[in-house]
Amino acid sequence: GTAYIDGAFVPMSEAKISVLDWGFLHSDATYDVVHVWKGRFFRLDSHIERFLRSADRLRLTLPVSPGELARILAECVARSGFQDAYVEMVLTRGASPTFSRDLRDARHQLICFAIPFGWILRPEQREAGLSIVLSDIRRIPPDSVDPTVKNYHWLDFVMGLYDAYDRGAQSAVLTDAGGNLAEGPGFNIFTVRQGRIATPDRGVLRGVTRQTAIALAAELGFPLEERLVAAAEALAADEVFVTSTAGGIMPVTRINAAAVGAGRMGPVTRALLEAYWARHD
Ligand code: PDD
Numbered sequence: 001g002t003a004y005i006d007g008a009f010v011p012m013s014e015a016k017i018s019v020l021d022w023g024f025l026h027s028d029a030t031y032d033v034v035h036v037w038k039g040r041f042f043r044l045d046s047h048i049e050r051f052l053r054s055a056d057r058l059r060l061t062l063p064v065s066p067g068e069l070a071r072i073l074a075e076c077v078a079r080s081g082f083q084d085a086y087v088e089m090v091l092t093r094g095a096s097p098t099f100s101r102d103l104r105d106a107r108h109q110l111i112c113f114a115i116p117f118g119w120i121l122r123p124e125q126r127e128a129g130l131s132i133v134l135s136d137i138r139r140i141p142p143d144s145v146d147p148t149v150k151n152y153h154w155l156d157f158v159m160g161l162y163d164a165y166d167r168g169a170q171s172a173v174l175t176d177a178g179g180n181l182a183e184g185p186g187f188n189i190f191t192v193r194q195g196r197i198a199t200p201d202r203g204v205l206r207g208v209t210r211q212t213a214i215a216l217a218a219e220l221g222f223p224l225e226e227r228l229v230a231a232a233e234a235l236a237a238d239e240v241f242v243t244s245t246a247g248g249i250m251p252v253t254r255i256n257a258a259a260v261g262a263g264r265m266g267p268v269t270r271a272l273l274e275a276y277w278a279r280h281d
Contacts, residue, residue, distance in 0.1 A: 001115035002079040004072050009079055012113060020099075022106060023092025027152045030054040033245050035117065036077050036085040037280045044070060046208045047245075051089055054149040060091050061108050069110075076114040085114045086246065120171065120186060120247040126273070129253030129265055130242065131169045132184065134231050135160040139174035139182035141203045148206050157185035168257065173234070173242075176203055181229045187244035189252075191229060191237040192268045198233065201226035209243035209276075216275045222268055239266030241273075249273040 003015035023029035032051040035042050048066055055062055062069065069089065077085050089112045096105040121130050137160045141147030160172035173184045181189055181200050188210040190199045197217055199210065217224040234240055238261040240252040249272050251265040265273075 001082070001085075001113055002076045003111065003113035004076055005109075005111045009075060012115065015111065015113060017092070017109065017111070018095045020095040021092050021109060022094065022103070023090070023109070023152075026093075028058075029090060029092035029152055030058055030060060030150055031088055031090040031152065032150055033086065033088050034073070035245050036082070036087055036114070039083050040280075041073070041077075041087075042245075042280060043208050043212070044073070046211070047089075050150060050206070050208065051091070054151075055091050057146050057149050060093065062091060063108060063110050069112075072110075072112050073114075076112050080114040082114060082116060084117045086116065086118045087114045088112065118246055120242075120244055121250040126251065127265060129251035129260075130171060131254035131257075132171045132173055132242075132252055133160075133164045133167050133169045133256055134181075134234060135163045135172040135174050137163055137172070137174050139176055139203065141182075147203045150205060154185065161185055169254070175231050178228075179231050181231055181234060184242060186246055187242040187250070189229075189234070189240065189242050191233050192239035192241075192266065193233065193237050195222065195268065197222050197224040197268065198229045199224070199226055200229050202228065207243055207245075209245055209248060212276065212279075213241075213243045213249055213272055216272050220271055220275060222271075234260075237261065239269050241269040249276045 001012040003010055003012050005015045032047045034044050034047040092109045094107040094109040137156055140156050160174050164172040171184055173189050174182045176182050183204045188207040190197055240260050242250050251269045253260055253263055
């Protein structure tokens with residue numbers, strides 16, 4: 001892969017940050033991930049828009065214009081030579097050249113990179129679907145900022161993933177203090193019951209793929225509600241699917257080792273998944 005760091009393009013192995021960077025020491029950073037499919041970005045504008053909004057909320061200043069950022073991302077992809085790529089943009093607080101603890105002295109650092117596509121669920125595993133656990137680990141969105149700011153506060157997700165591995169599953173969905181569904185490490189969740197789709201609307205990232213799934217549901221005529229979704233609804237659902245840039249629309253066929261509905265990809269998930277990938281041609 002290829003990275004852009006300190007204003008230059010370098011091979012991934014040469015992309016290095018200071019250990020004094022607040023992004024590394026305090027997760028003081030924001031990021032976004034966009035995918036390139038068959039040589040083309042998918043919804044780049046939405047990702048750059050969210051990145052700029054997140055940066056603004058965290059009082060981070062992008063050292064380049066949005067147009068320049070788009071050109072840097074495209075050049076990372078071009079130099080990497082990948083047709084399908086996972087492209088990340090990162091903005092960290094950086095470090096102060098004088099070791100000052102006054103955050104205003106830090107030099108904000110933009111890092112971009114293109115690497116091979118990192119799937120949550122590989123295309124050949126789609127029919128089998130994901131096996132997840134509903135974890136008791138609480139999702140702790142950084143409310144002091146804004147839960148919809150894309151952030152690296154992932155310790156809850158990491159604990160959730162180990163909970164999943166320990167229980168023989170691939171991934172986890174975390175719940176909030178009220179026992180409602182939140183989200184998983186890198187994806188939003190949807191339930192389907194008697195043809196009606198529901199997805200949590202509080203304390204979760206506004207996923208670009210989530211928005212795409214909502215738009216596709218409207219186009220295909222599936223009723224959909226954005227609301228609090230109790231964890232029990234996932235257990236009683238006919239279908240469950242998750243959405244992410246890192247995989248698109250992905251069926252969940254097992255929760256807590258039990259089959260979801262018939263235990264295979266359901267018709268609503270299939271219709272949305274096919275419509276999603278049709279947009280990539
Ligand atoms: N993660 N929720 C969280 C906490 C996420 O980190 C992500 C994306 C999503 C899905 O958002 P989108 O549809 O815009 O990708 C939901 C990226 C892919 C990652 O960290 O790799």
